[in-house]
Amino acid sequence: MEGKILAALNFNITTVSSYVFLERFAKILGVDKKTYFMSRYLLELALVEYGMLKYNARNVAASSLYLSCKIMK
Secondary structure (H helix, E strand, O other), X not given: OHHHHHHHOOOOOOOOOHHHHHHHHHHHHOXXXXXXXXXXXXXXXXXXXXXXXXXXXXXHHHHHHHHHHHHHO
16 A cells, blocks of 8 residues: 555655665674675675575675674684
């Protein structure tokens, strides 16, 4: 119902990419560039995997950052 109302009012609603969440989480944690780029790599691997579509963007970004922090220690 809300989608029809917004479409009638010509509102353009977009979904947030997981990269936005990753940037925000990395900024909050204050990770170094090497860890950040590792988490971006892991995030890109998750984006092309069909099975990862069932998870929302926030969880995938947090998981990639967590895993990269564990890998880089």
